[in-house]
Amino acid sequence: MNKKEALEIRKLFNPNDCRVDKICACYVDGQKNKLLQTNDSFMTVPEEEVYKYTDIFKKTLSGRIGKNMLNLEFPLAEEAPGGHQHDLLALRDSGLDNQEMIDAFFDKIISTYLYPDHYLILLINGAYDVPGQSSDKDEMFDASEYVYNYLMCCICPVTLNKPGLCYQETTNTFVHKIQDWMVQMPETGFLFPAFNDRNTDIHSLLYYSKNAEDLHPEITKDLLGCPDPVSAGEQKQTFDTIIEETFSNHCDFEVAKTVHEQINALLEGKKDDPEPTPLDKNEIKKFLADCGADSDQLEHFEKTYTVENGEDSKLLASNIAANRRFEVKSDDVKISVAASRTDLIETRVIDGIEYILIPVTNNVEVNGIRIRTSNPASVGAAPVAEDEEIAPFDDSSLPELEGVDDTVFDL
Structure with a gap:
């Protein structure tokens, strides 16, 4: 599913017109005991509770495709009788009217899910008359083509709120508030x-x-019988390792900067696409060539990629990009700039030592203190007449600070 398709299903959970038929719930304590189990028509849920439930359902379709929301495929064996997909399909087709199947599903979650405290399992089903679309992608609600029948499962932590004093409007007094078990937004x-x-x-x-x-x-x-997905962080780590191993001793600041700029340029060109942008082995190889990898480096990439990552593995461009900040770190220094302003940082060798340099410009603060700089044109300096001579800055009266430089960071 892409983000547009996820949003279309998310809209089904409008509290004023919710497309949910039945809701089953199972409340479990930290010792895996069932404390409560229900099976109701969603039409019977009190109106004030409908809003709480729909918030939970919508949250389960939130985040970013490829990061919080993952498309998982079932292995073919799971579609045979006794397989996980086969059982889920049977549960969906039952319309949640088969209590034995519901009990078996809840029991499997309880025996599988690794969570040390109380939680609530919500299982719903519904039907959606999918509107047709015109040639310009406008929905035609009077031209439904088929019905999409679905199951959704949400697993929500249940935590104790804090005791304290609260205002009671009926008595116009403050009273002691007892601790209650509160259902939180879903964990998975x-x-x-x-x-x-x-x-x-x-x-x-x-x-x-x-x-x-x-x-x-x-x-x-x-529980679901799908292959383990690779998290966004693991994909980023894999990609970083690919860059380091491909460029080896030539993996310098300029290489890292070029990689950053190329990835963000790729994402900028794809920003209007609803689909995430996957990169397979050949696409990553082309990307490395665009970043300056030579033939020997690309040959090394070919040899190591399949061994480390698998021939058919793909990385999402959105997961390997640092599209918010460009960050440079060493043991003692951390520099972070806007992702689009990598031009502010450069490297230079001074007296045989490589430095990272950042120009001092307007509005510089150190620990919240706005500082003056030695450049009069920097921080809101007064304009100078063309014929006015500016005396050089006399710093003889200032104490010497050993090893301090306003604009140079030794990494």
């Missing part, structure tokens, strides 16, 4: 089947994880 969840190309795709699902670096492999692999 999934939508099945996927809504690919605005159509039902029973061979895949859309998986959600609040923490993009903790994808709960016990859910993706053991």
Whole structure:
């Protein structure tokens, strides 16, 4: 699914016109005991609670495709009787009217999910009359082509709120507020089947994880039967290793800067595309050539890529880019600038030592203190007449600070 398709399904959870038929819930404590289990028509849910539930459903379709929301495909074996996809499809087709199947699904989550505290499992199903689209992509609500039937599962932590004093309007007094168990936004969840190309795709699902670096492999692999997804952070680390190994001793500041600029240029050109931009082995090789890799370096890349990452592995451009900040770090120094202003940083060798240099410009602050600089044109200096002579700055009265330079950072 792409971001437009995810948004289209997300709109189904409008509290004023929610396309949910049934809702099943199972409340579990830290010892994996079922404390409560329900199975109700969503039409019977009180109006004030509908808003809370729809917030949870919408959250399970939030984040970024490829980071928090992952498209997972089932291996063919999982579609045979007894497979995970086969069981999910049967559960969806039951319309959540088969309590035995619901119990088995909840039991499997409880035995699989690694969570030490209370949590709530929500399982819903619904139907969506998918509107047709005109040639200019406008929806035609009176021309529905088919019905998309779905399941959604949300797993939400339940935590104790803090006790304290609260104002009670009926008595116009402050009273003691007891601790209550409060349902939080989902930690993980999934939508099945996927809504690919605005159509039902029973061979895949859309998986959600609040923490993009903790994808709960016990859910993706053991509960759903899908191969372990690679997190956004792991993809970034893999790509960084590729750059370091490909350029080897020639991986200097200019190489890293060029890689940063090339990735962000690629993403800028794709910013209006609803689909994420995957890079396979050949596309990464071309990217490295564009960043200055020579034939020997590209040959080394060819030899190591498949061994380290697999022949068919792909990396999403949005996951390997640092599109918000350009950051330089050493043991003692950290420099961070806007991603689009890499031109502010340069390297220079002074007395045989390589330095990172940043020009001092307007509005410089040190620990919140706006400082003056030795350049009168920098920080709002008064204009100078053409014939006015400016005396050189006399710093003889200032104390010497050993090893300090306003504009040069030794890395």
